[in-house]
Amino acid sequence: MALAAVIHDKAVEFGFDGCGIVKMDAFEEHFDHVRERFRLFPEIAEHRQLREYYMAVVMPEGMPDYAKAVIVCTVRYGKYTLPQHMIGRVGKAYMTDHRREEGTVFYEAVQNMHALLDDLGIRYTYDIGPARWAAMKTGLGVLRKNNFFYNEHGSWHWLETWVIDRELEYLNEPVALPPCPPQCGKCIDACPTGALTEAHTLNAAKCIPLNTYLRYDSLPPAELRPYMRGWLYGCDACQDVCPMNRGKWENGEPFHRLDELSEHMRLEDILTMPDERLNEMVVKKYWYISKRRSWIWRAAALRVMAVEYEPKYKTYIQNALGHPHESVAEMAAWAWGYIRTIHGVTE
Ligand code: SF4
Numbered sequence: 335m336a337l338a339a340v341i342h343d344k345a346v347e348f349g350f351d352g353c354g355i356v357k358m359d360a361f362e363e364h365f366d367h368v369r370e371r372f373r374l375f376p377e378i379a380e381h382r383q384l385r386e387y388y389m390a391v392v393m394p395e396g397m398p399d400y401a402k403a404v405i406v407c408t409v410r411y412g413k414y415t416l417p418q419h420m421i422g423r424v425g426k427a428y429m430t431d432h433r434r435e436e437g438t439v440f441y442e443a444v445q446n447m448h449a450l451l452d453d454l455g456i457r458y459t460y461d462i463g464p465a466r467w468a469a470m471k472t473g474l475g476v477l478r479k480n481n482f483f484y485n486e487h488g489s490w491h492w493l494e495t496w497v498i499d500r501e502l503e504y505l506n507e508p509v510a511l512p513p514c515p516p517q518c519g520k521c522i523d524a525c526p527t528g529a530l531t532e533a534h535t536l537n538a539a540k541c542i543p544l545n546t547y548l549r550y551d552s553l554p555p556a557e558l559r560p561y562m563r564g565w566l567y568g569c570d571a572c573q574d575v576c577p578m579n580r581g582k583w584e585n586g587e588p589f590h591r592l593d594e595l596s597e598h599m600r601l602e603d604i605l606t607m608p609d610e611r612l613n614e615m616v617v618k619k620y621w622y623i624s625k626r627r628s629w630i631w632r633a634a635a636l637r638v639m640a641v642e643y644e645p646k647y648k649t650y651i652q653n654a655l656g657h658p659h660e661s662v663a664e665m666a667a668w669a670w671g672y673i674r675t676i677h678g679v680t681e
Pocket residue numbers: 524525526527528529530536540541542543569570571572573
């Protein structure tokens with residue numbers, strides 16, 4: 335059997351829902367799209383961490399010298415039962431992030447794929463490369479106007495990638511899916527910050543997920559905070575409204591440790607729990623924010639307390655005005671000003 339077919343069949347055996355392999359030259363059009371986004375939205379390049387992220391993970395500059403092809407595997411997460419009070423706070427994808435959850439089927443599947451590539455003598459870099467474009471190019475699904483990858487189960491998928499040193503190709507029989515209706519722009523209308531201004535493009539500097547976990551040394555811009563609504567980590571707004579996702583989420587399976595974790599995800603808890611507990615319960619799971627930057631969670635909780643204000647939050651916001659971390663205190667000062675101006679709260 336050809337090597338590409340061996341990798342595909344093994345991926346399915348490991349538990350992935352789908353797998354394809356595409357050569358690097360299939361990405362030129364995608365790289366041009368990203369360059370166009372940089373041209374349209376200069377603030378992306380001006381944001382140091384965003385620029386570094388694009389260059390390290392998405393653009394050709396970040397690909398290893400040996401890159402010849404990308405293996406992409408799909409992981410359907412739209413089948414887990416999610417805690418209702420975390421919906422609108424943490425993106426559904428991140429609630430079910432398996433990448434550091436030993437014992438989950440997909441964590442094991444990723445380890446098995448690493449081992450297979452090692453056994454085959456294939457050099458690889460895991461978890462970089464234009465995953466959605468790769469999945470579309472291998473026939474696993476389509477990209478819709480909101481930039482997400484969809485197959486017959488909607489957009490609720492993780493995409494795992496391995497950039498490899500072999501010029502392999504495995505293309506699937508394309509999934510037959512209707513295109514976005516020409517008049518539909520529900521995703522654009524639903525984007526709270528205006529990051530999604532037109533089909534197939536994105537001002538990443540305004541996109542909520544990137545402002546929740548990809549700002550390492552600064553708070554989200556004050557003018558953006560009210561529009562970030564209740565999101566602490568991620569955002570699903572442009573997927574939730576999509577008619578192509580209607581009826582595609584099938585509650586059923588519990589996700590590893592999620593119920594236990596959800597008990598610690600109240601805003602008050604995130605703001606006040608001891609550092610060790612925050613690290614153990616929250617940072618370990620939502621690992622894009624490192625332990626050293628766990629203050630980001632406290633600041634996010636204050637932002638959401640202000641935007642979705644309830645009287646019980648007043649004391650928490652007031653108490654945080656003297657928070658020892660400068661950025662948390664800065665967010666508390668903003669939150670205090672916001673609830674006084676917008677919600678009419680008095681001393
Ligand atoms: S993830 Fe949220 S902020 Fe980003 S484009 Fe979609 S709706 Fe807009």
